[in-house]
Amino acid sequence: MPSEMITIKSPDGDFPAYRAAPEGGGPGPALVVIQEIFGINLVMRDICDDLAGQGYVAICPDLFWRLEPGVELTDKTKAEWDKAFDLMSRFDPDTGVKDIAETIAVARRDKQSTGKAGAIGYCLGGLLAYLTACRTDAEACVGYYGVNIPKFLDEAKNISGHLMLHVAGKDQFVDAKAQKAMHDGLDDNPHVTLHDYPEQDHAFARVGGEHFDARAADLANTRTRAFLQTHLG
Incomplete structure (x- = not known):
């Protein structure tokens, strides 16, 4: 697929982003x-x-x-894990969502975009996908094994688009109490769909990761494709 690094301009400064688009220049x-x-x-x-x-x-x-601009780590060494956790501990989700909102605005104006926009995130990005659904006008958001979502359940009433969350039942970073809180706070919300994967650990859909499970990942990704097709076209 045609891909490139682009620059997103925001009130707080410019930041890079990776862009991949359909071949042939067609809209999507x-x-x-x-x-x-x-x-x-x-x-x-x-x-x-x-x-x-x-x-x-x-x-x-x-x-x-x-x-730190340009971070690119793997999940293969302790040093990289330590750095990743350090970055996460210092990361501000509120500014992250602002950057996502700026990116959504750029995405809507993209020369190949139909104007509809959504978000899909993993781990930390799963939390941010939830917050994106709560705080932006994205038509559809998907979060995989998002962390710390229960802290922000009071914002679910603000969701105007559609949200799908994939929940790992044996997630080492999201315990049973947190998972129950998510269901209690979201199951009755008509804008939200939760899918549980009872035997899966965190990052079960990360190809090459320690907890990757091909069958569960395929099921989650199939659900995601259908969800996005329905709400983004």
């Missing part, structure tokens, strides 16, 4: 791909490329730019 809905704690790494770029192959304009912004 836009999706902001929200990073894990590892930055715009190969996993995120591959997700963008895959979405572009499905007909989306996929843009993954560098959300750590205020802390």
Whole structure:
């Protein structure tokens, strides 16, 4: 898929983003791909490329730019994990959502965009996908194994688009109490759909990751594709 690094201009400064678009220049809905704690790494770029192959304009912004621009880590070494957790501990979700909102605005204006826009995020990005649904006008958002969502459940009433969350039943970072809180706070919301994967751990859809499960990942991704097709076209 045609891909490039672009620059997103915001009131707080400029930051880079990875952009992948459908071949042939045809129009498609836009999706902001929200990073894990590892930055715009190969996993995120591959997700963008895959979405572009499905007909989306996929843009993954560098959300750590205020802390350290250009972070690109893997999940293969302790040193990288330590750095990723340090970045997450210093990251401000509120400014992250502002950067996502700026990226959505750019995505809507993209020369190949239909004007419809959504977001899809993983881990830290799963939380940010939830907050994007609460705080922006994105038509559709998807979060995979989002962390710390219960802290923000009071914002769910603000969701005007559609939200799908994939919940790992044995998530080492989201315990059973937090999962119950998510269901209690969201199950009755007509804008929200939760899917549980009872036997899966965090990052079960991260290709090449320690907890990757091909069957569960395929099920979640199939649900995501149908959801996005329904709400973004």
